[in-house]
Amino acid sequence: MSEQAFIEKIGKRIKKSRIEKGFSQQVLADKCEVEKANISRIESGKVNLKILTLRKISQALRVPLKDLIA
DSSP states (O other): OOHHHHHHHHHHHHHHHHHHHTOOHHHHHHHHTSOHHHHHHHHTTOSOOOHHHHHHHHHHHTOOHHHHHO
């Protein structure tokens, strides 16, 4: 799998988890202390996010980090 495909897959998992929790992108962004635009870019696979940001997202969604990157 290419790096880009991996990043996109993580973004799709984040989006799926966010929607399952009933969070808007803005709510998730607020919980993670990032801009809404960053969440949008992450979910669409346009940004290679930092591991600490990924950790914040997993905590906000209450999803194990391993589930987002598996």
